[in-house]
Amino acid sequence: MKSIRLNGGYGLENIHVENIEVPTLSAGQVLVKVQAVSLNRLDLMIAQGAFRTSLPHTLGSDATGEVVAIGSGVTHLTVGDRVVTHFIQDWQAGQLQDSYLKNRLGTDVQGVFSEYVALAERALVKVPSNLTSAQVATLPIAGVSAWEALINIGKLQSGQTVLLQGTGGGSILALQFAKAIGAKVIITSGKDEKLEKAKALGADQTINYLAYPKWQEKVLQLTEGKGVDLALEMSWASLEKTVEAMRLGGKIIVVGLLGGADTTLSVFGIMQKALSIHGMQVGSKASFQSMNHAIALHAISPVVDRVFRLDQVSEAFNYLDKGEHFGKVVITF
Numbered sequence: 322m323k324s325i326r327l328n329g330g331y332g333l334e335n336i337h338v339e340n341i342e343v344p345t346l347s348a349g350q351v352l353v354k355v356q357a358v359s360l361n362r363l364d365l366m367i368a369q370g371a372f373r374t375s376l377p378h379t380l381g382s383d384a385t386g387e388v389v390a391i392g393s394g395v396t397h398l399t400v401g402d403r404v405v406t407h408f409i410q411d412w413q414a415g416q417l418q419d420s421y422l423k424n425r426l427g428t429d430v431q432g433v434f435s436e437y438v439a440l441a442e443r444a445l446v447k448v449p450s451n452l453t454s455a456q457v458a459t460l461p462i463a464g465v466s467a468w469e470a471l472i473n474i475g476k477l478q479s480g481q482t483v484l485l486q487g488t489g490g491g492s493i494l495a496l497q498f499a500k501a502i503g504a505k506v507i508i509t510s511g512k513d514e515k516l517e518k519a520k521a522l523g524a525d526q527t528i529n530y531l532a533y534p535k536w537q538e539k540v541l542q543l544t545e546g547k548g549v550d551l552a553l554e555m556s557w558a559s560l561e562k563t564v565e566a567m568r569l570g571g572k573i574i575v576v577g578l579l580g581g582a583d584t585t586l587s588v589f590g591i592m593q594k595a596l597s598i599h600g601m602q603v604g605s606k607a608s609f610q611s612m613n614h615a616i617a618l619h620a621i622s623p624v625v626d627r628v629f630r631l632d633q634v635s636e637a638f639n640y641l642d643k644g645e646h647f648g649k650v651v652i653t654f
Contacts, residue, residue: 323654325358325434325634328377331370333638336380338631344439351398351442352390357458357628358434359383359490360641360650362577364427368638372428381434382408382427385448385457386654395442403448406433407606408461410444414607422602426461436654446609449617459623459649460612462603463490467553468612469604470574471498475551479503482525482544484566486555488515490649491576493624495553496522498612501619507543509536515647522624540566548594560598564590573598624648 326339346352364380366372385405388398398404411421424430426444433440448457471477482505485492492508499506500523507526508519516527526543530536541548548568554560555577563573564586573596591598604612615621626646629637631654641650 322436323631324436325380325432325631325652326377327368327374327380330376331368333365333368333635333642336368336634336638338634339377341379341435343437346390346392346439348392349394349441350392350439351388351395351404351445352392352437352439353384353386353404353445354389354437355384355386355433355435355654356454357385357651357653359455359458359461359463360637360652361462361490362641363462365638365642367428374428379431379433379435380427381432382406382425383458383461383463384433384438385454386438388445389437398442398445398447403454403457404445405448405457406438406440406461407444407446407609408465408603409605410441412605413443414605417602417605434652443606446606446613449613451617451620452623455625455628455651455653456623458651459490459494459625460609463649464494464612464616464623465604465609466576466601467491467495467498468615469601469608470553470576471495471502471504471551472611473604473608474574474599474601475553475572477502477504477551481505481550482507484540484549484552484563485509486553486559486563486577488512488519488647489555489577489644490624490646492553492555493519493522493648496524497621497623498615501615501621507540507549518647535562537562537565544568560586561590564594564596567594567596570595572596575600625651627651628653 329335388402485508505525508524509528509530511531533539554575626648628651
């Protein structure tokens, strides 16, 4: 079978489509014929050596397909079911535990960018029936992270205001979820055409951060000086500005590292506004299932920017790396 692998060293130039053996099933496992996968910033980081991953390594955390065989002891899935991968396999419900982080798909263990994958039943979730395979593939990291940040950690309510940064997959799914629950959304981008697309999806206010380098002042202006209730911090390098944009008692959820892993921050603003800053690790399977229910209930359609074929793997990764996408980038098998 064909598999997207990092081999021969780190760097996007070392991502290849290779032929490897179809996995054999063990007890409690399910064999899935993969139909579509989606790319995340995490895949770029792994490929570029950020985690010093042992090579060769099969990339990928997000995959969807059809169950084609089940091992002994499988009780909740059957042949023909449409399923999608769950990133932190062992995190089924409740609070995140240290032990759960040892088996994250594509990070601590081999990934799922292959024609066939054999996974424990607990690592798979049934998909919302209203979505295409390309749309489903966007959900495991970007979707669950957005849901976890807004609903389980942020406790966002109808009528409150959330600040979203950028127009990648996580931000756009967060925009769609926030509007479904009746919240107000302010979203930033460096390109007006992307902001227009965000408006079409329901964004209440948009800010071009290149036109307004002090975009936090614009946020305060748009909220009549009060600031936002919740912010999803995608950059981290601009955290100081996010702090200024918050209301008293607001929450900042750190979702991404687009600006790098380090920042300079004065704690004065955090103390003065009595802010909470939360880090997060995607979400549990229970959170995934709750998100899927909401997607079906509200007929939410995840935004797929471009779909690439398997023979366009290099083009797909380079496209994501350039940051030109709006929503998610998908590869079909």
